[in-house]
Amino acid sequence: MTLLAQVPTGSGQPAATPPAARSGRHRLLPYLLLLPGAAWLLVFFGVPLVQLASASLYDPSGSLSTGYALTWAFGNYPDVLQAYWPQFLRSFGYAGVALVLALLLGYPLAYAIAQKAGRWKNLLLVCVVAPMFTSFLVRTLAWKTILSDNGALVGLLRDVHLLAPDGRLLATPFAVVLGLTYNFLPFLVLPLYASLERLDYRLLEAASDLYASPVQAFRRVTLPLSMPGLVAGTLLFFIPASGDYINAELLGTPNEYMIGNVIDSAFLVRLDYPQGAALSFLLMAAILAVVFGYLRRAGTEEVL
Amino acid sequence: MTGMARETPAGDLRLANLTKRFGVFTAVDDLSLTIGQGSFFALLGASGCGKTTTLRMIAGLEEPTSGQVLLGDRDIARLRPYKRPVNTVFQSYALFPHLNIFENVAFGLRRRGIRSVDDEVLRMLSLVQLDDYGNRRPAQLSGGQQQRVALARALINRPQVLLLDEPLGALDLKLRRQMQIELKRIQTEVGITFVHVTHDQEEAMTMADTVAVMNAGRIEQLGAPADIYEFPAAAFVANFLGQSNLLAAEAAGTGGGEVAVTAHGARFSVPAGRSRVDRGPVHLGVRPEKLNLVGSADQVPAGHQHVTGVVTDASYVGVSTQYLLRTGWGTELSVFTANSGAAAQVPVGSEAVAYWDPRHAFLLPRDVDDADRTSPVLDEPVGASS
Numbered sequence: 001m002t003l004l005a006q007v008p009t010g011s012g013q014p015a016a017t018p019p020a021a022r023s024g025r026h027r028l029l030p031y032l033l034l035l036p037g038a039a040w041l042l043v044f045f046g047v048p049l050v051q052l053a054s055a056s057l058y059d060p061s062g063s064l065s066t067g068y069a070l071t072w073a074f075g076n077y078p079d080v081l082q083a084y085w086p087q088f089l090r091s092f093g094y095a096g097v098a099l100v101l102a103l104l105l106g107y108p109l110a111y112a113i114a115q116k117a118g119r120w121k122n123l124l125l126v127c128v129v130a131p132m133f134t135s136f137l138v139r140t141l142a143w144k145t146i147l148s149d150n151g152a153l154v155g156l157l158r159d160v161h162l163l164a165p166d167g168r169l170l171a172t173p174f175a176v177v178l179g180l181t182y183n184f185l186p187f188l189v190l191p192l193y194a195s196l197e198r199l200d201y202r203l204l205e206a207a208s209d210l211y212a213s214p215v216q217a218f219r220r221v222t223l224p225l226s227m228p229g230l231v232a233g234t235l236l237f238f239i240p241a242s243g244d245y246i247n248a249e250l251l252g253t254p255n256e257y258m259i260g261n262v263i264d265s266a267f268l269v270r271l272d273y274p275q276g277a278a279l280s281f282l283l284m285a286a287i288l289a290v291v292f293g294y295l296r297r298a299g300t301e302e303v304l
Numbered sequence: 305m306t307g308m309a310r311e312t313p314a315g316d317l318r319l320a321n322l323t324k325r326f327g328v329f330t331a332v333d334d335l336s337l338t339i340g341q342g343s344f345f346a347l348l349g350a351s352g353c354g355k356t357t358t359l360r361m362i363a364g365l366e367e368p369t370s371g372q373v374l375l376g377d378r379d380i381a382r383l384r385p386y387k388r389p390v391n392t393v394f395q396s397y398a399l400f401p402h403l404n405i406f407e408n409v410a411f412g413l414r415r416r417g418i419r420s421v422d423d424e425v426l427r428m429l430s431l432v433q434l435d436d437y438g439n440r441r442p443a444q445l446s447g448g449q450q451q452r453v454a455l456a457r458a459l460i461n462r463p464q465v466l467l468l469d470e471p472l473g474a475l476d477l478k479l480r481r482q483m484q485i486e487l488k489r490i491q492t493e494v495g496i497t498f499v500h501v502t503h504d505q506e507e508a509m510t511m512a513d514t515v516a517v518m519n520a521g522r523i524e525q526l527g528a529p530a531d532i533y534e535f536p537a538a539a540f541v542a543n544f545l546g547q548s549n550l551l552a553a554e555a556a557g558t559g560g561g562e563v564a565v566t567a568h569g570a571r572f573s574v575p576a577g578r579s580r581v582d583r584g585p586v587h588l589g590v591r592p593e594k595l596n597l598v599g600s601a602d603q604v605p606a607g608h609q610h611v612t613g614v615v616t617d618a619s620y621v622g623v624s625t626q627y628l629l630r631t632g633w634g635t636e637l638s639v640f641t642a643n644s645g646a647a648a649q650v651p652v653g654s655e656a657v658a659y660w661d662p663r664h665a666f667l668l669p670r671d672v673d674d675a676d677r678t679s680p681v682l683d684e685p686v687g688a689s690s
Contacts, residue, residue: 200398202398203398203401205365206398206399207400207415208364208365208384208385209363209364209391209392209458210391210411210415210457210458211386211415211416211461212411213415216415220400220411220415221400224402
């Protein structure tokens with residue numbers, strides 16, 4: 001900066017120095033503003049991540065009472081994969097089915113709110129977000145009541161013979177997928193809504209003027225223009241859904257347990273830290289792989 | 305461009321008793337007109353007059369409350385827009401932001417299942433002089449370029465009718481003039497019927513063969529631009545298409561091929577052929593450029609008629625000078641004199657006489673309590689010191 005200030009300006013006026021100094025300070029300002037956030041991230045994300053990584057390489061024969069030794073036990077990873085691959089598959093399977101259901105529900109909903117709701121728009125948006133005002137746990141427990149064996153819903157379904165007399169909803173894969181769909185639906189709907197809300201209806205008029213039937217107009221105009229919201233929404237839905245354990249815990253049985261449940265019990269029940277940490281890392285890697293594969297296919301292409 | 309007129313002509317576009325109501329508001333009121341095959345037709349009117357609604361009914365984006373839209377002998381009024389041989393250049397252009405220029409132009413062909421579109425698209429891009437822009441996105445183009453893409457995207461389908469919804473509204477003046485000439489050139493080349501909606505009277509006059517002046521959902525007058533301008537049918541038209549000085553007068557019937565009128569105590573006459581009515585309350589109209597200014601009444605040539613007044617404003621606009629002349633009864637008349645060097649400038653505050661050839665005047669019907677109507681000049685009068 002001193003160097004800059006020494007460079008003689010065309011006019012030769014000393015007044016050229018202060019702006020140069022000020023612009024130097026301006027260049028630093030964004031970094032200064034980043035500092036608190038970066039520090040927070042370092043302490044509460046960076047450090048625990050390293051801690052977790054090292055925990056996943058502890059000697060598996062250790063325990064909380066005898067203490068753990070960092071023996072670089074990479075064998076932990078194949079071991080847990082061998083033991084829990086069904087739960088891994090189930091996690092992504094359930095989350096995938098729930099995602100499809102959520103898309104079938106959420107896309108029309110977001111479209112209706114964004115394009116057709118008129119003055120009801122804000123009210124409907126509040127309705128989408130309203131369940132979030134109660135805790136995740138309470139909402140899931142509510143579903144447990146709704147789906148319970150002597151509840152009204154099961155009674156009705158048995159009466160109309162959609163369910164066998166001894167059939168049940170609770171403690172089935174159906175209940176778990178339903179819970180996942182319900183609990184994460186707003187995360188899909190809100191970004192989709194934001195994308196669809198910006199969609200100019202005049203583009204659809206133009207498409208229809210240019211020989212596009214409603215189906216073609218949707219495929220060629222609406223869908224591509226809602227892609228950013230669709231990508232963001234599916235990620236925001238899929239990532240927490242595949243790592244979730246509350247729904248399987250409350251609405252399912254150990255037969256429906258997902259990988260989140262295994263990690264939960266490794267840390268809190270079995271107190272097997274190396275196993276829990278290794279599973280956590282595997283889950284993280286698997287999700288990252290799925291996300292990158294998806295982004296590559298869906299196209300991160302910039303859409304206006 | 306050769307090979308443009310590949311499709312067989314479909315015949316005239318006819319609107320028959322077309323009506324559109326939005327609740328209690330009647331946007332288009334029993335409209336009937338015929339637009340000749342291959343003509344350049346302009347619907348001219350202020351915003352809210354129903355011109356865009358009319359266009360949207362032709363396009364199929366609005367369903368008529370009643371009436372027909374006939375293309376040749378076929379009523380297309382209830383066809384879905386994507387089934388009509390009609391394309392639109394939208395006011396907002398409505399280019400697809402996620403597609404490049406090439407794909408925007410190819411859109412209509414692809415939707416109709418045409419596989420090889422390359423030749424056609426490239427030819428169309430060259431028609432609108434955007435040959436090298438195929439790979440760009442609409443956002444990377446200027447307003448004028450986007451407008452041309454919108455035109456190419458519609459024209460490539462060789463519609464039987466091309467609808468233009470104020471497509472030049474967003475462009476600056478110079479670009480507008482350029483595009484007007486361009487559009488006219490393209491229309492002549494492709495020979496498609498153009499229906500152009502605009503509120504810009506100059507644009508309508510320079511481009512269209514036929515102009516329909518719309519007001520409150522109805523057509524006030526329809527005809528060639530020069531015919532409408534020289535002999536408007538109503539006070540609204542006289543002041544919407546150009547400016548007019550309209551004096552409240554009483555007509556006393558035809559005699560010897562002339563209609564005698566009295567306005568503000570003075571007697572005038574208008575040829576019977578230029579009178580829409582010959583008795584009762586009328587507006588005596590003269591266009592500002594048909595008025596001449598001289599210093600005193602004895603300089604008025606024989607056979608001309610005149611009013612005297614005081615010059616309250618003179619705006620020099622280059623090609624002409626626009627004067628305001630305050631008459632004895634207080635109305636200010638607009639007078640445009642060409643700056644051809646023949647006449648000296650008349651100073652503000654001086655007495656002057658405005659005269660005209662009666663063959664340039666016209667008589668229009670007037671509501672009994674309607675007063676003089678003179679169009680406001682573009683600038684506020686400045687330095688009026690009399």
